[in-house]
Amino acid sequence: MFNKKLPSIFRKFTLPWSLIRDVTFDQFGLKRNNLSFNGARWWDNKLKKIMWDGFLDYGRSEWQHTFQKIKKKPTDEAFVGGF
Numbered sequence: 001m002f003n004k005k006l007p008s009i010f011r012k013f014t015l016p017w018s019l020i021r022d023v024t025f026d027q028f029g030l031k032r033n034n035l036s037f038n039g040a041r042w043w044d045n046k047l048k049k050i051m052w053d054g055f056l057d058y059g060r061s062e063w064q065h066t067f068q069k070i071k072k073k074p075t076d077e078a079f080v081g082g083f
Helices: 008-038 044-072 077-081
Strands: none
Touching: 008 044
16 A cells, blocks of 8 residues: 555645655554553554644644745746736
């Protein structure tokens, strides 16, 4: 499921799909390691909260990246002054 390319109809969802996949696998890996090495069990509520926090962190970093691109792009004076 995760090692195959998305069908062309879903190409516009590539970024959100990779975001969901990366955060999910990352958090499950942390959960597994915590259980293996520390003997601590994460309950479903904790896992959901940590996954949600991971989504928010990725969203913030993507927004910062997008915002930097917007700031660097020169404005089109004809478009701005056209109103």
